[in-house]
Amino acid sequence: DAGVIQSPRHEVTEMGQEVTLRCKPISGHDYLFWYRQTMMRGLELLIYFNNNVPIDDSGMPEDRFSAKMPNASFSTLKIQPSEPRDSAVYFCASSFRPGPEAFFGQGTRLTVV
Amino acid sequence: AQSVTQPDIHITVSEGASLELRCNYSYGATPYLFWYVQSPGQGLQLLLKYFSGDTLVQGIKGFEAEFKRSQSSFNLRKPSVHWSDAAEYFCAVGADRYDYKLSFGAGTTVTVRA
Numbered sequence: 638d639a640g641v642i643q644s645p646r647h648e649v650t651e652m653g654q655e656v657t658l659r660c661k662p663i664s665g666h667d668y669l670f671w672y673r674q675t676m677m678r679g680l681e682l683l684i685y686f687n688n689n690v691p692i693d694d695s696g697m698p699e700d701r702f703s704a705k706m707p708n709a710s711f712s713t714l715k716i717q718p719s720e721p722r723d724s725a726v727y728f729c730a731s732s733f734r735p736g737p738e739a740f741f742g743q744g745t746r747l748t749v750v
Numbered sequence: 751a752q753s754v755t756q757p758d759i760h761i762t763v764s765e766g767a768s769l770e771l772r773c774n775y776s777y778g779a780t781p782y783l784f785w786y787v788q789s790p791g792q793g794l795q796l797l798l799k800y801f802s803g804d805t806l807v808q809g810i811k812g813f814e815a816e817f818k819r820s821q822s823s824f825n826l827r828k829p830s831v832h833w834s835d836a837a838e839y840f841c842a843v844g845a846d847r848y849d850y851k852l853s854f855g856a857g858t859t860v861t862v863r864a
Contacts, residue, residue, distance in 0.1 A: 670850065680840070680854045728793050736848040737784050741793025
């Protein structure tokens with residue numbers, strides 16, 4: 638298996654634009670997580686899905702952020718409109734059970750200018 | 751609330767030398783402790799975990815960690831580092847073994863010199 642695949646690896650966008658980050662989890666994994674990593678706040682869990690259903694989105698910072706998982710092999714994290722403070726590395730991770738043993742993707746480095 | 755402190759922001763070690771990374775946690779109940787490694791440009795990878803039992807746990811890549819309840823510590827060690835161990839290391843604490851909302855430390859960056 639190729640592991641968790643995220644795209645794009647890098648994204649630079651202007652403030653106010655819509656940004657969509659994509660994730661393909663490992664086949665067979667029922668749990669999918671979106672994290673954000675910044676220097677100031679470290680690694681934060683934004684949302685997690687189980688069997689394509691959002692279970693806990695309490696970490697989503699604002700209504701500008703939304704996440705979907707239309708099927709077992711694809712998830713998106715959308716920011717609309719984007720702001721400079723959204724600049725961070727966004728990680729997607731998947732696992733076959735809840736807990737800390739998820740497999741992480743390489744991340745998407747987002748820069749909002 | 752649970753929290754983790756990693757006192758060392760950056761450590762430089764010579765290849766072949768031993769490495770110890772410090773981690774102190776704060777948690778009112780029995781902690782579930784984890785160490786992760788993040789290599790440059792990569793996501794986090796779980797190195798090892800402690801739930802109960804033997805306080806010295808072995809992980810992947812030759813790492814081990816020791817849980818000391820009296821000191822609220824869970825320090826990570828490796829007897830002989832390799833250049834490929836250059837990475838950022840994160841300690842984390844959770845409420846149980848399936849806790850997906852871990853509290854992460856700020857991380858320690860390890861540089862390995864030849």
